Amino acid sequence: MQVPAWVDREAFPFNVREVAGLSVVDEGQGPPIVFVHGTPTWSFEWRALIRAFSPTHRCIAVDHLGFGLSPRPPDADYSPEAHARRFAAVIEALNLPRFTLVAHDFGGPISLDFALSHPERIERVVLINTIAWPFVDEPSLARGARLAGGGLFRWLYRNLNLSFIIAKSAWGKGPRPAKMWNQYTFMFPDADSRERVLWALAKSLSASTPFFQSLWERRERFAQTPVHFIWGLRDAAFPPVILERFRKAWPHATVDTLPDAGHWPHEEAPEACIDFLKQALKRA
DSSP: OOOOTTSOTTTOOOOEEEETTEEEEEEOOSSEEEEEOOTTOOGGGGHHHHHHHTTTSEEEEEOOTTSTTSOOOTTOOOSHHHHHHHHHHHHHHHTOOSEEEEEEETHHHHHHHHHHHOGGGEEEEEEEEEOOSOGGGOTTTHHHHHHTTSHHHHHHHHHHOHHHHHHHHTOOSSOOOHHHHHHHHTTOOSHHHIIIIIIHHHHHHHHTHHHHHHHHHTGGGGTTSOEEEEEETTOSSSOHHHHHHHHHHOTTOEEEEETTOOSOHHHHSHHHHHHHHHHHHHOO
């Protein structure tokens, strides 16, 4: 696949190829790890983990339609349930054996739809600052979820790049390197792309309630699946109360927290997250 000029190839030197219509990083050999990004990011967010684990594992990172190096057709469905169907198509096309799933933010529900439908194909799940139930049922998120589909939010996405305003507010205590941030902002240079892809996910906070509900209704299917959480505790988007609900649902899960990290622990504290994932991979 052709890589756009805005991509920092020094930071992101990986080979990418098209699988089921999406851009996919596929590096290394060994037990597979599938990394699934959220919004408003792309597989660039996994670069530190891919570098760390590709010597011993097959590292796969998918760019959702409209994000990163994947195409952005104007008439496509950019709802999370559509992203979930496309993610499942990639997994089937790769014909993967049992794999470790590592997912962040919206990458959680997008990939959990497949994982909860096929727990026998999942070696373990590692979830990073994400959610798996309806936003409108979560007191800390409900009001924003109901507002997100309205005209005000549409205007904010088109004119002020709202996703990145929210993203900055969800960062932790550490510095936010401009060079890193540019790899996300350059991806959506115009109002139409932001409305088509980013606002589509914002609208889904309420509109896709049945999809999120279907995930949560299947949570017992992970009763025998190893689950690990990595959580930045200074996340204004998904605060620690979200983690606590997950822990009640899956009391067998193990947890690592980062008190000074926000919504992107693997960007804010990559070395710690690499160590956390190494330990998670050693557990049965």
